[in-house]
Amino acid sequence: LGSLARSDGDGAEYVLRDVGSSCLIDVPGASESVVVAERQDLGSHLLSAINHRACYETTSALVVHAGVVARGDDVVVIPGRPDAGKSTLVTALVRSGLDYLSDEALAIDLVTGEVIAYPKAISLDPGSWPLFPDLVPEGTTGVRHHVPPESVRSGCVGTTGRIRVVVSRRYVPGAPTTLEPLSRAGGVALLADHAFTILRRSDEALALLDDATVGASCHRLTGGDLDEAVEAIMNLLDGSPP
Amino acid sequence: MRLEADGPLPIRRRAPSREIDGEIVILNPATGAVTHLDRLGTMIWHLLDQSTTVQQLVDDLSTAFEVAPPTVERDLRVFLGALADAGLLDAATESG
Numbered sequence: 001l002g003s004l005a006r007s008d009g010d011g012a013e014y015v016l017r018d019v020g021s022s023c024l025i026d027v028p029g030a031s032e033s034v035v036v037a038e039r040q041d042l043g044s045h046l047l048s049a050i051n052h053r054a055c056y057e058t059t060s061a062l063v064v065h066a067g068v069v070a071r072g073d074d075v076v077v078i079p080g081r082p083d084a085g086k087s088t089l090v091t092a093l094v095r096s097g098l099d100y101l102s103d104e105a106l107a108i109d110l111v112t113g114e115v116i117a118y119p120k121a122i123s124l125d126p127g128s129w130p131l132f133p134d135l136v137p138e139g140t141t142g143v144r145h146h147v148p149p150e151s152v153r154s155g156c157v158g159t160t161g162r163i164r165v166v167v168s169r170r171y172v173p174g175a176p177t178t179l180e181p182l183s184r185a186g187g188v189a190l191l192a193d194h195a196f197t198i199l200r201r202s203d204e205a206l207a208l209l210d211d212a213t214v215g216a217s218c219h220r221l222t223g224g225d226l227d228e229a230v231e232a233i234m235n236l237l238d239g240s241p242p
Numbered sequence: 243m244r245l246e247a248d249g250p251l252p253i254r255r256r257a258p259s260r261e262i263d264g265e266i267v268i269l270n271p272a273t274g275a276v277t278h279l280d281r282l283g284t285m286i287w288h289l290l291d292q293s294t295t296v297q298q299l300v301d302d303l304s305t306a307f308e309v310a311p312p313t314v315e316r317d318l319r320v321f322l323g324a325l326a327d328a329g330l331l332d333a334a335t336e337s338g
Binding site: 185188210 | 269
């Protein structure tokens with residue numbers, strides 16, 4: 001769990017139960033069990049439940065739903081809902097030489113305002129498997145394939161940094177790649193909108209996001225071509241005009 | 243949203259917010275929904291304290307932006323309707 005790991009308390013117990021052809025996961029603190037219809041997806045659902053808990057219950061950082069990569073100390077944040085294509089873009093960016101911080105969560109330290117890594121295994125949906133045939137063994141089935149970041153590129157896992165670029169990406173199959181600037185307030189609104197626990201911190205969260213994005217450029221990226229999206233983000237890191 | 247031309251503007255609800263480079267980001271404290279206003283929207287947001295009437299604001303904006311008052315009033319109604327939908331206006335004055 002990287003930076004979101006907790007060493008306090010007695011830990012959490014996840015109970016897996018067989019119920020005929022399907023399984024249930026009893027998640028600590030949840031009123032309903034997670035139903036897993038296909039036994040082969042048990043690992044994915046268990047990881048998802050643990051990840052969910054880590055993102056919602058961490059107390060040392062503001063956590064935002066986002067893919068996070070970096071070049072040195074310069075962090076690129078790609079906020080987005082589940083299934084927005086974050087993991088696919090993050091994988092392609094890491095393969096292009098950027099460091100991997102997370103495909104799921106931007107964690108901003110509440111004290112220092114620094115981005116801290118949450119380098120969980122990258123969760124690739126079946127739709128992106130053909131793009132990375134070397135990462136997904138032939139014959140793989142299930143809802144998701146979990147890729148150790150080190151297998152994308154050796155030595156790719158980063159640690160900390162400051163936000164330099166915020167990119168809201170909208171995947172539109174077949175559409176040309178376009179990049180439009182957002183104001184920094186627009187970028188902060190985007191990050192706040194994707195924060196896991198925004199109501200728990202409210203005023204403090206907006207101030208933290210403001211401070212954490214000073215000097216950052218914010219953009220909206222639309223298009224369907226993965227290579228062009230990678231190139232656009234690399235150009236932003238280089239400071240090239242869109 | 244009903245607005246009387248000579249009546250007061252609705253009141254903005256107390257909500258966590260942050261102004262960045264003249265643009266405000268507002269958090270609905272009940273739902274967690276986030277609203278971002280551009281510079282003009284931010285200026286109007288600050289006026290939503292019942293010290294200005296609808297007509298005064300329409301006249302001021304019409305003069306400042308050289309836009310016909312009916313157009314300004316129509317846009318203002320849309321803007322305030324969006325704020326009301328976002329739960330950012332005081333319910334006690336929404337029908338005023």
